[in-house]
Amino acid sequence: MKYAYYPGCSLEASAIEYDASARAIFRALGSELVEIPDWNCCGSSPAQATDYLLSLALPARNLALAEAMGLDTVVAPCSACYTTLYRAEEHCRQDPELKAHVTEILAAANLEYEGKVRVRHLLDVVANDFTPEEIQSRVKRSLKGLKVVPYYGCQTVRPFLAYDAPDQPMTMDRVLAALGAEVMPYHLKTRCCSGINITSSKDVGIKLVSDLLVAAEGADCIATVCPLCQMNLDSYQRDVSRHLGREIKIPVIYLTQLMGLAFDLPDKDVLLSKNISPQQPVLDRLGI
Amino acid sequence: MTLEQFNLTSAVRDHDFAETVYPDGHKLFTCIQCGTCTASCPTSYAMDYSPRRLMRMIQLGLYDDVLKSKTFWMCTTCFSCTVRCPRGISITETFLSLKRMATAKGVEKKVDSARFYQTVMDVVRRTGRMHETETMMRWMLNPQVLVGKPLRVLGFAPLALALLRKGKMPLIPHKIEGVDQIQAMFDKAAEIEAREEVAR
Numbered sequence: 001m002k003y004a005y006y007p008g009c010s011l012e013a014s015a016i017e018y019d020a021s022a023r024a025i026f027r028a029l030g031s032e033l034v035e036i037p038d039w040n041c042c043g044s045s046p047a048q049a050t051d052y053l054l055s056l057a058l059p060a061r062n063l064a065l066a067e068a069m070g071l072d073t074v075v076a077p078c079s080a081c082y083t084t085l086y087r088a089e090e091h092c093r094q095d096p097e098l099k100a101h102v103t104e105i106l107a108a109a110n111l112e113y114e115g116k117v118r119v120r121h122l123l124d125v126v127a128n129d130f131t132p133e134e135i136q137s138r139v140k141r142s143l144k145g146l147k148v149v150p151y152y153g154c155q156t157v158r159p160f161l162a163y164d165a166p167d168q169p170m171t172m173d174r175v176l177a178a179l180g181a182e183v184m185p186y187h188l189k190t191r192c193c194s195g196i197n198i199t200s201s202k203d204v205g206i207k208l209v210s211d212l213l214v215a216a217e218g219a220d221c222i223a224t225v226c227p228l229c230q231m232n233l234d235s236y237q238r239d240v241s242r243h244l245g246r247e248i249k250i251p252v253i254y255l256t257q258l259m260g261l262a263f264d265l266p267d268k269d270v271l272l273s274k275n276i277s278p279q280q281p282v283l284d285r286l287g288i
Numbered sequence: 289m290t291l292e293q294f295n296l297t298s299a300v301r302d303h304d305f306a307e308t309v310y311p312d313g314h315k316l317f318t319c320i321q322c323g324t325c326t327a328s329c330p331t332s333y334a335m336d337y338s339p340r341r342l343m344r345m346i347q348l349g350l351y352d353d354v355l356k357s358k359t360f361w362m363c364t365t366c367f368s369c370t371v372r373c374p375r376g377i378s379i380t381e382t383f384l385s386l387k388r389m390a391t392a393k394g395v396e397k398k399v400d401s402a403r404f405y406q407t408v409m410d411v412v413r414r415t416g417r418m419h420e421t422e423t424m425m426r427w428m429l430n431p432q433v434l435v436g437k438p439l440r441v442l443g444f445a446p447l448a449l450a451l452l453r454k455g456k457m458p459l460i461p462h463k464i465e466g467v468d469q470i471q472a473m474f475d476k477a478a479e480i481e482a483r484e485e486v487a488r
Contacts (some may be wrong), residue, residue: 200401
């Protein structure tokens with residue numbers, strides 16, 4: 001199975017390990033992520049907060065490019081990109097007048113968007129297009145004994161409710177269980193990490209991240225499926241420690257990296273050295 | 289914090305305000321003030337009005353007070369309120385609509401997140417992608433952001449260094465081939481918005 005792949009801007013910079021591991025696990029599962037040629041930034045919150053038409057047209061350009069590839073599914077690994085692309089599809093479908101405007105804007109770029117392509121989160125595809133048995137059959141090194149907190153984040157499952165529940169989703173739990181990991185109960189699975197607001201309101205961001213990290217204490221690591229969640233949980237632990245008045249240190253790792261470890265993929269496909277939080281405790285626990 | 293009370297007799301009210309909010313418009317009058325949005329909101333504690341109060345203020349047409357509020361700028365668009373609202377109102381989209389109105393009115397000038405959004409859009413327009421390194425540099429070195437908070441840049445320095453050390457902060461922005469298309473799209477969107485009444 002081939003999927004049109006929309007990496008999104010973060011996966012070219014702060015989240016290169018997510019990009020590498022995502023592509024690698026699809027290959028390992030006998031599938032392929034084909035990058036949308038010359039994709040552009042989806043606009044995300046900045047476009048949504050400044051220009052409504054552009055907030056639909058920017059993602060629609062990528063959907064138009066995906067349609068031209070002849071593929072029917074766009075896979076987005078970033079939850080903000082996923083929601084933004086999905087929103088463009090949804091709003092255009094609901095409002096023909098709006099669709100006409102988006103069509104006119106894309107025509108200025110000599111592109112056409114029909115609305116045929118379906119947008120899905122990488123987690124949705126991993127959990128639902130492959131059975132737990134298929135995933136299990138690729139496991140060369142079980143994650144048995146590794147206590148993992150599944151952190152989904154907000155836009156991974158909201159607001160579109162396309163494949164999982166908005167408060168206590170289970171898709172990532174299922175994948176982790178198939179890898180042999182011990183999935184920890186976590187009541188903040190979809191509580192917001194503050195996203196890019198941490199840049200403009202750092203105090204608020206640190207408080208939200210702090211709540212998430214404290215509730216995950218006791219686990220060997222936190223698994224994520226969004227570059228914003230990963231960035232906030234992974235790289236602000238020093239600020240959180242200062243905020244709490246005590247040290248907090250917990251490995252934060254992409255689900256796709258955990259899959260890479262379980263599939264025993266080479267370092268270049270897992271890129272554990274790229275995470276900011278030290279991953280040694282995870283490797284120790286797995287005896288690597 | 290003492291809650292501000294509004295004198296509804298003397299206040300200047302725009303009774304069509306709710307209608308202009310996209311996409312829910314008139315539906316905002318169906319809000320029953322249950323407060324589920326506020327209870328679900330991870331950042332309500334940092335807002336000047338809770339989401340529930342702001343919804344009521346929109347219903348009452350308190351246009352200036354709503355647009356001057358910090359509330360919608362603190363929204364992280366996590367959509368918790370939206371999926372829980374018993375009236376099916378998209379509070380998140382409502383707040384996005386308020387951000388755009390405040391930006392159009394120029395009342396967002398002092399808001400850091402608004403400046404951040406604008407910085408991102410400028411980079412996207414020029415290169416087609418959101419180059420993280422350039423965006424952060426441009427935003428942090430923005431004189432308006434620096435004024436009064438010169439320590440802010442230092443606060444982000446450890447993160448920038450860590451990312452740099454990990455090879456996660458490429459310094460050269462990638463310009464997409466279709467950057468002309470992106471610019472044409474920005475221009476066309478502005479043209480449509482100037483030409484006719486469209487959802488904003």
